[in-house]
Each structure stands twice: as C-alpha cells, then as structure tokens.
Amino acid sequence: MDQPTRWIPYCGAAPVPAELWARWNLDPWLLLALTGVAIALWRLTRTPHEQRALLAAMALLLILFVSPFCALTSALFSARAVHHLALTAIVAPLLALALPVRRVPGGWAAWTGIHAATFWLWHAPPLYEAALSNDAIYWLMQASLTLTALALWRAARAAPVTGGVFALLATMVQMGLLGALLSFSGTALYAPHYIGPIAWGLSPIEDQNLAGLIMWVPGAGFYLVAALMLMARWFSQEQKAVAA
Template structure:
C-alpha cells in the first residue's frame, strides 16, 4: 500500500516536486479562523503601530505555514515539518508575545520552559507524531499546543527579570539542541509517514531526518541563544547607564 493511502495528514498527501506550487490550502475553516484572528488582533493593536506590525508579521507567517504550499511540503519532508515547528514556536510565538502587553504569566518562566519542552518532545515521539498525521483533530492539537505553550513561554520571558529570562531561553536552547542531536545521530529513521516521500525530493528518509536534526540543532537552538544574548546586552547597557549617572 502506498504511503499516501496510509498517511493523509491535514495538509494533504505528500506532493511530488512538480506538484508543490499548486498545493495551496484553502480550507474555509482555517481561512475563517485566520481572518477572525487578524481582525481582532488589528483592532486590539490599532493604537500602537509597533504592536500592529508585530502582529501583522505573525499573521503573515501563520499564513505561510498553513495556507501556502509549504503546508503540503511538510507532508513530504520531516525536515520541512521541523522548519514549520520552529517557525511556529521561535518566530510566530515571540512576535505574538511582543504584540501583547507585558504581563506576568501564571506559573512563571520556569513552569512554561518545562511545559513547552515536554510538549516539543512529546510531539516528536514517533507514536504521537504518527497520530498527528493520521487525524486532523490530533494535528491541530499538536499545532495549538506547540504555539500556545511557546506563546506562554515567550510572554513569561518578557515579564521575567533578565536572569530568569536568560535562563529560560538557554534551557530551551539546550533541550532543543539535545532533540536535534538525537535526530541527527540516529542510525535509523523514526517516522513512518516520511518513509517514502523524501525519495522524490532526492533524500533518503534517514537523510531527511538528519537534516531536520541539524536544522533544530543549529539555527533552531540559535534563535533562543540570540534572544538570550539580546536580553543580556540590554541588561548590561541598562546597568552601565545606571552606574554612569551622576550621584
């Protein structure tokens, strides 16, 4: 039996390279949800151009991830799925967090760093991942849990003192690097839904998985490192400014 007959993920069966450009996702429920979210977000941020642009960028990224042909590409390549998840959690989530007021999140940065890490590892366990590509409901549970726990983490980071924010980001970087290393150095492919489709894209299933691990290990973890270094630089600048003021 072919892979496409077994695995029918939300974004559709895995496309061949020649088919990708035509594989837009015009699911009316998705488009309606994005439209409502865009309307509410733009209305909420109307008083602040800076907040509005952050929200617009986040919504444009969500459109790219779920409506453009990139959605279909994630059905074919696990490495594309990794880019999808990183874009959701390390780009869209912080943009949305930056478009919201700075407020403490119940549980604080320690809780949400742990919850988000557990969520990320859970959905990369083969049984959970295969369930998400077998059921639209489980697929959206995966996407929503990754985005919402990441959003809570980034909001907690914004509200935390610099030491807590930096620790949360570095802890997230480390656990993501460990997951990336596990995928990179595995001698066998883990994910049955990607057992055949990568071949049409010039990759073996193991090469696709290893590429996914490298993406998660280097640029993925690097996003959190960059955020931690940015907070550290701002902290040092504020400390220097405070000490240089005349008494």
C-alpha cells in the first residue's frame, strides 16, 4: 500500500479518539449558510407537520456538519457512509416533507437516474479524494448529493404510487449494489482513509467493508421502508374509497 499524501479535508485532519469531542466545527460561514437555509425554507412551510420536518432536518444537518461527527468522517470511511446516507435518506426526505407537494421537472424516472449517477460518481476514488482535498469540491459533493436526493424524494412523493415505489426500490437496489461491492472488496480504495481508521482499531479494508455494509443493509432499508409506506398509504386510500 502506497503511503498516502497528507489529506486535510474540510472537517479537518483525522482525529484520534481522545480528541474527538473537542472537534466541533464552528465555521461562521457554515453557520450563516445553515441559518439562511432554515429561514428561507421556514417561510415555505404551511403546517406544523411541515415545520417539524424542517426542524428535524436542520437539527440533523447540525449534527453532520457542526458536531464532532464531522471530524470523524475525516478518519473513517464508514462514518462518511453514515454521513452520506443521513443526507440522502433522512435529511432529503425530511426536507421533501417540509415543502409543498409539487411535481418536479423531469419526473421521478429522471431523478432516480440522476441521483444514482451522482451517488456512484462521488464514490469513485479519484473524485472522492478530490473532495477531501479541496473545500470547494467537498461542498459540491455535499450539495449535489443532497439536492439530487431532495429532487428524487419530492418527485417520488408527487408521482403516482407506482412511480414513487419504483423510484424508491430502484434507489434501494443501486445503494445495495454499491454497498455490496465495497463490503466484499479486498482492496482499500480510498487513500484519505489509509491511516485514520487505525487509531480507531480498524484496518483500512475493515473500515471500507463496514462502510459498504452500512450502505447495503440499513442504507437500502430506508428506501424499502419508504416504498412500503407509500404502498400502505395507497392501499388505505383505496379501501376508504371502496368503503365510501
């Protein structure tokens, strides 16, 4: 294994366990941006349900980018997998619930493909390494993952039930496939995580395999549960229509 270059991602150098809880990210530009996003989206909410969804999404964004978890993603690729899943499978659907139901230009089929391509591209080792060595590319990665996921969830929510379910199940399959590839890989693919996992008791390949397992099982599970919820809601509506 080649000796990696010194990676200094946006969240800082990889921490060791003893220093993790001191590694809060209080970047004023980040805090200002999150505040601006929260205010702008709050003005679009109409119901207490939408407001609760928005507050939950913003709280999770604070955990992901402000808390010491941000620094942990510099050390562990498995933490990065949790980070990306939280953005795309929790934050994005919460934001979709906070916004009015509206058809997204392109529709569910286009956004299913666009989001899948975006997710896979950012997990290609050269692009991933670029994101962890340049702040502008890092934020491009975060923004593109979140926004394409938001478009997918909004499109699935506005689509007929068959389209929404297909979009979510297709995303589940591609997420599971990427996770399986990483889980069974015998080679550590991500240079920024060649050293960081060691302090946490993991080899680079163990960390990568764990990241794949996270994507494969709980990650894909988010989309399966969402698809089942869509189907259950549709069956409930059909039963009410028949009963009426």
